[in-house]
Every structure is written in structure tokens, then in C-alpha cells.
Amino acid sequence: MLSPGCFKMLHGPSARMATAPYNYSYIFKYIIIGDMGVGKSCLLHQFTEKKFMADCPHTIGVEFGTRIIEVSGQKIKLQIWDTAGQERFRAVTRSYYRGAAGALMVYDITRRSTYNHLSSWLTDARNLTNPNTVIILIGNKADLEAQRDVTYEEAKQFAEENGLLFLEASAKTGENVEDAFLEAAKKIYQNIQDGSLDLNAAESGVQHKPSAPQGGRLTSEPQPQRDGCGC
């Protein structure tokens, strides 16, 4: 059992009762990680608002965005945690990794250092999320081809070696931004379908909203203990 008291909100999906259809069937928690200035917040903004944010302030700790997407006819609500890239916030932002179903690991194709730091971000992501968390590598600022410092091929190879999805995108033009979030969602959904992602596992990062009531046992199970210590 993982430490109690944390992350109750996003796991234990079937423990949560739902009695009627929602306007979405799943909630996926995403995190966006990567060095400062690679364009994490801009990617999120482009995804949720379909706009490019030219002068984006430094993120403090974490900010949020949500959007409902559709995968295989299923409406999925993405709850996206956009973490601060600044090193000084690293300790705080690490707290937010757990319970993520998907992680967008972003680097800047025009700054090699942001690519070089990927292994450190990947280590954090692997250590702090569950093994089924889908990680997608995003090379941002693909519109700045002239200033390219990291080739598509080497990044692709890095992704393959580490079992990551990979895309180059541009928050400015919007190119591949939609796909970045969608590809990860598809993969997560596929994991749910083929059973490799157990929705009942703690911190799967996925909440399911079943259309029919289920899991009645779960509601009654904890109750006897209630009697035991209440009086």
C-alpha cells in the first residue's frame, strides 16, 4: 500500500459511485514536465484555448487546464497539471506526479540543454508515477526549424529506447499540439481496453464514470469497521 492520505481524488474510480451518465466517461490526469522555458504552459494554453500565449509568465508550482476530448467515441475529460520548470520548484512539483495517467515530457528543439536534461525528467516520471503511466516526449518549437539544435531522428531514437511516444510540435502554430494530448489519451484508453491498466489500482490516474451503478460491495465493505470504532 502506498502512503495513505494522499491522492484520494484521482484513484479508486470504481469506489466512487456514479448512478447516471455523465457528459464524459473518464477523467485522465496528465502532467506536463520539462525544463523551464520549453513551452509547457504554452502547449497547454494552445490545447485548451486554441491560442498562442506570446509572453507567458513563469509558472509557480503548478497550474491547471481541462478539456474534454473524444477517443473511440468515449468522452474523456483531461485534467492537466502544468508544472513549473524552474529548478527551485522541483521539490514541490514532484509532489504532483503521483496519480498521473499520462505525462507530457517537453523539450525545446532549439536548446540542446533541455534535451540533455530529459533523462533526469524521465527518472522522476518513472519513479513517481505508476508503471502504466503513458509518457509522451514532445519536441516543442518545431516552427523554429532554422534554429534547430536537436534532430528529429535522435529524439525519435531516444523515445524508442525508452518506450515513449514521440512528436514534434509547435505551441505557436498549433501543429501537433492536439495530437500530443490525443495520442497519449488513445494509448491510455487502449491500456484500459486491453486490461493492462487496472482502473481499480490506486493511482491509475483514471476515473471511470460508469453509466450503470456498480461496485455495491465496495460501499458496504468499509462500513463494519465503522461500527467497530465508533462507540
Add this chain to the structure above:
Amino acid sequence: MENTGTTEVSDHKEIRQEDRSISDETDTGRDQPHGVELTPRSDMAKQDANSDKTVVSEPELTESTSGDSAGERREAVSMTRKRPESKAPTQPVGTEQQLLGEAEKESSSQAAGSWGYWGNWGKSLLSTATATVASVGHGISQAIEKAETSLGIPSPTEVSAEVKLFDGKGAEFDEAESSPKAQSESSSPTSGAFGMFSTITSAVQSTGITVLSGGLDALEFIGKKTMDVLAEGDPGFKKTKGLMNRNTTLSQALREAKEREELLVADQVSEDTEKKAHYGMLFDEFQGLSHLEALEILSNESEGKVKSVLHALSGQDVENLKEELEAIKEAFSLVEFDEEEEEEDNGGDGSEFVKELCELLSELNIATTSDKLSKARKNAHDRITEASNVLSAQPEESEPEKGQGPRDEAKSGDLNKVQKYSVENIHTSAIQSLAELTARSIEQFHKVAELILHSQDPDVEALDRAKTLSKVTVVLCKEVASLSKQFTSCLTALGATEKVEVLNPLITGVFLEASNSATYIQDAFQLLVPVLQVSQIQSRSNTTTR
């Protein structure tokens, strides 16, 4: 309890106790461990009163939602609870009559179960009020929700009888309710309980603005009473006190409330105005839930750190540190509302609020600004201004229509529609404003937590920060109260000709969400306790290593 999963058994032991203690006192506590069903259901009551069209479909909706969950709960109840008096609510059947009957029954059992405990409410509860905000909040919501469900029901005679009661006793609700005389005046404890609320609202409606603050006080007072009820089951709040024991998390409860609202809204295929008045969904749209969740994460982790540091120390070190940490914790319980001050008008446009907030935040000496809160306050102000404009435009519009003769009736019907639209608009604006301000307040606390945690060597003592944050909380809660007053004033003024059944639920709704907002803000504030304790430990170790 069903929402917390099965993996955290040890952590939940305490919480279950807490739930149980609540349920012993307030009958409905058992059926609604988190009290989350309330918001949607109260909304339903509102819609029942407001829209003739939905009257037919509402009861069915209620049956399908509350029926299912009630069914599950009942199953659980029958397995575990054997107290004869704790009868499960009867299965609602598809007619409105029966539905209302159920609500009445629930209310009556609640009133019978808890009213007796409310005698000694006069003692100061303020100091404890902040410690258990989450549970209290739900308690309040339950009480209010019951009241509101009932608002549409009482017959005119009942209402007028209760108004008499009110006139006689003034604001001394407690006396009126707890004295046997009052009990006999109303036909049963049930109508006594109803009486209190419908009295408040009808008085508000008939006498206008001046009584509004009384209505708000009454809400506060209900909250205090709920505290007392809790205290009965949990003396000294031993189980309830402290973050470690009450981590069932507000965000979770709120999330569920929001989900239920979503569910309702989805089923209604309703127009935008309906959707906008759902506090929980709006709160989530402003990312209030996410920030609360993140703040909870930081709070829990900090708490773990504090515990492990205390473990690692020994002897005098432990005692010293404990003392320091206790001092910080105490700074968090100092939040008290100066009622006098609350009465004073702060100009209405919130500029005073923004100024005060800026000053306090700069005292914290962390890189946080009140921009978003100021924006939220400005939006609220704009909405109030807009509402006032509608208000001042109203008489001019209606004057020339007076002389229309035979078509008068049809016209006044039209006018009613216009008014109803406006009243509901103001209600929507109020709920929106409260949800936004609350979400931003929680975001502010979350940012404060992040910044405090990352600053390794604070220039400001953790204790001083705690005191400042306590002031921030007071400022925020006052602003919530002030906003709700302004909005309900608008409602009362504009809805003067409105039917009681239409106006009352709207006004109650605003008061309810204002009360909830203050609760959420105070709860988020309490989540900062361990964060500041960690900061204290950090600055301590920094000085010793030097």
C-alpha cells in the same frame, strides 16, 4: 465512505469515527457521509419552484439519482447498523408527493434527533469553529438543504403561523425552538424545524434589506449549532481536530457534489442559465477543485515530514519543537469574525478588500500577488452593478404599461417573466461570483503553500506568516459575506413582487453558497498548518547549522 477506496484502511479509521459521531447526532449524517448530495438537491428544490416545465420531470430525476444511491446506502446500513431508531429513509416512489414526504420525514428525524442538543449554543464556538470546517460545512448544508426542500411545501397557514412565531420571538430562534411552548405552537418538531427556516426567509422577503443581515446571522448561528452538535458526539473535537484525522478531503466532497450537479445538468438538457447557477461546477471551472487538491497534497506531505522530524528528535529537542509547532497551529485558530466590523460597509466596489489583501500578502514576503482575487472581486462588482442597473431600469419600463386596460393581465404576466428572468440572473451572478472568489481564494492559499515550501530560508517567521494568513482568511470570508449581502439585497429589491416560492429558494441559495464558500476558504486555510510547520522546521535547521 464509498469514495475513498479500500486501500487506505488505517487512515480512514478515524474518519469513520468522525462520520459516525456525526451520524449519531444528526440523523441524516448516516445517509450522507459527506453531505454532498445537498447542493444538487437544493437546486432541484429551486427548480421545482421556479419552472413549471420541469416539475414533471424533476421527481423522476430525483428518484433515479437518490433512489439508486439511497438503495446502496440502505444496503450498507442494514448490514451494519442495528439501532432501531435509525430507520433508513423510505424508498422514494415516483410521485412528487411522496418525494416531498420523504424530505419531510428526513427533516423531522433530523430535527428530533438534533434539536435537543442545541440548547447551549450560546457558548463561544468561534474558537473551535475553524477546526472542523469541512464537517461543519456539510452539516450546515444539510440543515439548509432540508429547509430549502421544505420551502416550497408549507401551506400559507403554516407559513403565517410561523411568521407569528417569528414576530413574537424576534431573532431568538433558539428560544423559540427549544422551548416546549414553541413546540406546541407548531404542530410537530418537524414543522418547528421548518418554521425556523421559512420564518427567516419569509421575514427576509417581507421586510427587505434590513433583515437580510439577520438572515445571514441566522445561517452563521446554524453553523455554530452544528458545531455544538458535533461537539456532543466528539467532546473536545479529539477525533475531528487536526488535519491528520480529517483528510477525507474537502476537494473530494466538492468533486462529488460537482459531479452530481453535472449529472443533473446533463439529464436536464437545459439552457445555459440553468447550468451557470451550479456552484460546484463553476467552482471546478475556475479550477478551485484542482488547486484544493494540489493544496491537500502539499499539506499531507508536509504533515508527514513534520511527523518524521518529530520522530527523529528526542528529549528536550522534541519538546521545544512541539512548542513552536503548537504556537503556529494556535495562530490558525485565532480566526474570529468581528461582527461589528462586518456590518460596516466597505464601499461595495471591493477596493478596500483589494487594498487590504495586497498589504497582507506583501507582509508574507513571498512572490505572490492578489491579481486573480482582485479580478474575481472586480467581476463580482461588475455583476452587482449590472444587477443594480436592471433594478433602476425596472420602474421606468413598467410605468407606461399601466394604462393598457384589458391587456393588463397578459402584460403583467409578461412583466413577471421579465422579472423572473432578472431575479434568476442575479442569482446566477451571485453564485458565479461566489464560486469564482472562492476558487481564487483557494488558489491563493495553494500558491502561498508552494512559495513557502520552496523558499528555503524565509525572512519572515513562520509564526508571523501564520498570523498574517489568518488575517487574510478573515478578509476573504468577510468579502464573501459582503458579496452575498449585496446580491441578496438586489434579489430582495428586484423580487419584491415575486412569489415567495420563487424568491426564497434563490435567496437561500445565495446564503447557502456564501456559507459554503466561507467554509471552503477556512478549510483551505487550515491545510496550511503543516506547510508552515515544515517551514518552521526548515528555518530552525538552517539556523542551527550555521
